[in-house]
Amino acid sequence: MNDDTQLQCDVLVVGGGINGAGIARDAAGRGLRVVLCDKDDLGSHTSSASSKLIHGGLRYLEHREFGLVRKALLERETLLRSAPHIMHPLRFVMPHDSAQRPAWLIRAGLFLYDRLAPRAFLPGSEAVELAAHRAGSPLKPAFARGFVYSDGWVDDARLVVLNALDAHERGATVLTHTRCAAFERHPHYWIATLVQGERNRRRSIPVRARCLVNAAGPWAARVAQVATGSAPKRRLRLVKGSHIVVPRLFDHKYAYIFQHPDGRIVFAMPYEGAFTLIGTTDVAFQGDPDGVAIAGAETAYLCELANRYFRRQIAPADVVWSYSGVRPLLEDEAASASAATRDYLLGRDTAGAPLLSVFGGKITTYRRLAEEAADWISGVLGRTGPRWTAQAVLPGGDLFGSAPSSRAVLEFDRWVAALERRHPWLPAGLALRWARAYGTRVEILLAGAAGLDDLGEEVAPGLYSAELRYLMRHEWAGCAEDVLWRRSKLGLHLPPGCADQINAWMAAERPQAGEVALTEPA
Structure with a gap:
């Protein structure tokens, strides 16, 4: 892509945390052209620093937040069915x-x-x-x-990645390590300048979007003020x-x-x-x-x-x-x-091209938030589509069929046992870790493998080149930190020095000539 080539989309989502990834997924599934960008890795801030719970929030009852608790409780089993592996x-x-x-x-x-x-x-x-x-x-x-x-x-960090992956497979462009450096509002569209890469690998990507979604998390108020020229009404x-x-x-x-x-x-x-x-x-x-x-x-x-x-x-x-x-x-x-409340607010602004800002929220209600956001976005753009995410699984969650099911939650261990029977050469600990991380997509990772030697080099204990290639090609992993602390928690288990080994392997695997991929994963 040349620097002067402009990306055209219906929706530009700024922020690759759980809310931004969820909105990108829902909107892409309704047929909207979506670009999602984050200045860092997916879920690298608030969304990977949670208590790792899908919960109603028992303690919120003390603060009489009955509506929030009910909304979250209604989501618990919906989410569990959608991704029984993570x-x-x-x-x-x-x-x-x-x-x-x-x-x-x-x-x-x-x-x-x-x-x-x-x-x-x-x-x-x-x-x-x-x-x-x-x-x-x-x-x-x-x-x-x-x-x-x-x-x-x-697994909060993987939840973000799987939403982004589903968005990508439904047509969205996902750009990590890509900062939204500037945006300009017009009556019917936004012009944004995205900056991807660092130092001599930096490139500027102009984007024309019909709607801007501000899902910048802790930076959301700042982004809203820059976009509108005034501080948001809710602090x-x-x-x-x-x-x-x-x-x-x-x-x-x-x-x-x-x-x-x-x-x-x-x-x-x-x-x-x-x-x-x-x-x-x-x-x-x-x-x-x-x-x-x-x-x-x-x-x-x-x-x-x-x-x-x-x-x-x-x-x-x-x-x-x-x-x-x-x-x-x-x-x-x-x-x-x-x-303080854990509920969310969607700031809707149509004083020019549409702007949607996400304020607040909790991980349990992310799908509901994304659904409400996509309802408004598709409506204001005149591209209304049906709600769909409550009846869909996330990538790898189709353990016993394509529809969400209680069976996949209750019989996960049975599914793992079947995986081990199909690949008896896999060490039990590795099979379980991969089953929990990738669900049915583990078969993509295992394609053509009939033994441990087929997984390639063991770059670090229990971490084979086949898995690293999968994470780089399909899940936007760019460095050892992405792999060890967000795509997995292997950082807790591996000896010192492994990060350097992984970074060296990934650097050798990455395309040369300073290229920065625009639409990876391929």
């Missing part, structure tokens, strides 16, 4: 602390949580005696009673949420929900087999979201809360990894960050 049901244990909420109030809240939306396969809540329950043994003896309820787990509250990962504190599949005496809720969840994930904090944030990082006080806070409940005590020195993200919450004048 999502799965998860049971949560809530130890009861008699010094905090009374048991009757917790039972009432769980009763409401169970009934705000229908459940096809997630079991309801129940009271348990922790002394006789498997999840009770890691806890201190003072916690004798508790409650168990259902929500879901998601955003930027809140930092941090998590820590420590060696495994328990060996069962339950997760925990704990309450700190200050009222904050923190989760402790099984993570990557050998670890426990603990989070999150809620800290007011000012500054550049690109530079967000956990503070020592946050690490100490999370360790303190875990130590309040678990027999095994941890200290900041036990933390093997941590991550932080900036959540752009709608400013609702709540006294604390934890009480």
